Amino acid sequence: MESPELTSSPRGKKRGRMAHSRAGAHTIAPPLEPGAPSDSELMKGIQAGDADALSQLYDRYNGILKALILRVIHNEAEADDLLQEIFMEIWNQAKNFSEQKGKPLGWMVTLARRRAIDGLRKKQAYARAEERLQNETEQQPDAWVHNATEEEIVLGDTRVLIRKVISSLPPAQQQAIDLAFFRGMSQREIAAKTNTPLGTVKTRLELGLKKIYDGLKDLKDEL
Amino acid sequence: MNFEQFQNQSRLYVIGALEAEELQEFEEAREKFGKKGEDFISKCYALHEAFALSLRPAKSSDAIKDRLMAMVKAKKQP
Numbered sequence: 001m002e003s004p005e006l007t008s009s010p011r012g013k014k015r016g017r018m019a020h021s022r023a024g025a026h027t028i029a030p031p032l033e034p035g036a037p038s039d040s041e042l043m044k045g046i047q048a049g050d051a052d053a054l055s056q057l058y059d060r061y062n063g064i065l066k067a068l069i070l071r072v073i074h075n076e077a078e079a080d081d082l083l084q085e086i087f088m089e090i091w092n093q094a095k096n097f098s099e100q101k102g103k104p105l106g107w108m109v110t111l112a113r114r115r116a117i118d119g120l121r122k123k124q125a126y127a128r129a130e131e132r133l134q135n136e137t138e139q140q141p142d143a144w145v146h147n148a149t150e151e152e153i154v155l156g157d158t159r160v161l162i163r164k165v166i167s168s169l170p171p172a173q174q175q176a177i178d179l180a181f182f183r184g185m186s187q188r189e190i191a192a193k194t195n196t197p198l199g200t201v202k203t204r205l206e207l208g209l210k211k212i213y214d215g216l217k218d219l220k221d222e223l
Numbered sequence: 224m225n226f227e228q229f230q231n232q233s234r235l236y237v238i239g240a241l242e243a244e245e246l247q248e249f250e251e252a253r254e255k256f257g258k259k260g261e262d263f264i265s266k267c268y269a270l271h272e273a274f275a276l277s278l279r280p281a282k283s284s285d286a287i288k289d290r291l292m293a294m295v296k297a298k299k300q301p
Contacts, residue, residue, distance in 0.1 A: 031270045051295045055288070063283070068274075091298075105275075185240075209234035
């Protein structure tokens with residue numbers, strides 16, 4: 001999904017849609033074209049061996065998953081290879097997916113993140129990525145959301161709304177979450193990396209994640 | 224551990240940021256809170272989606288999809 005379709009709210013602003021899992025999670029899903037099958041329907045198709053369902057799911061989410069992988073491993077060719085492996089794993093492991101435990105996108109993101117972090121460690125590219133990360137964090141401590149502009153915020157698509165929530169966090173909290181989620185670092189590793197006391201790292205993670213979690217709830221109310 | 228502390232730990236848990244020594248205490252609390260705890264953990268996975276959706280989608284090579292679908296087709300054939 002290279003360019004998420006936007007829907008118009010009664011207030012005239014373009015908005016994303018909210019999706020809700022059985023557990024009531026306040027998840028935000030990208031908008032779909034009218035009549036397009038839901039993610040759940042596509043997953044059921046994949047579980048039934050329908051290759052076209054996988055093709056549609058790929059078209060919908062390859063851009064998001066590729067961005068996630070790239071955020072972890074910082075290598076275009078490796079990211080493409082991993083993307084292919086991840087969708088093959090989605091095809092092979094679809095029978096293990098249960099809607100009762102969450103939405104398809106959450107399952108795919110969890111799978112992709114785990115594979116990307118594993119790949120990063122296995123290929124011993126960690127040191128090189130660390131070096132790049134060092135440069136990034138020195139130059140742009142809040143690089144995760146640095147390119148959201150006021151214009152984008154007014155447009156209000158799903159991505160920008162989420163980035164708005166994230167960018168409301170102090171840079172130190174963003175950095176701690178970035179290192180934990182996208183680099184798979186433990187609290188101790190983050191503490192060492194940022195030369196910060198362990199207790200401070202824990203507090204930053206707890207406060208930052210709570211703010212994002214609560215911000216997602218507010219987004220649900222707004223939408 | 225009270226439920227508010229469990230909620231904080233749950234958010235760390237889903238992003239894999241709990242330290243080993245915290246995991247055991249978390250698992251004990253998870254058992255104590257039962258379904259209420261499991262429901263909250265499920266909700267926390269929304270964070271995964273949000274972090275992924277916060278990124279600008281990246282373009283992947285057209286060849287990737289072709290290779291993927293060829294592999295799927297090959298696997299389906301008896």
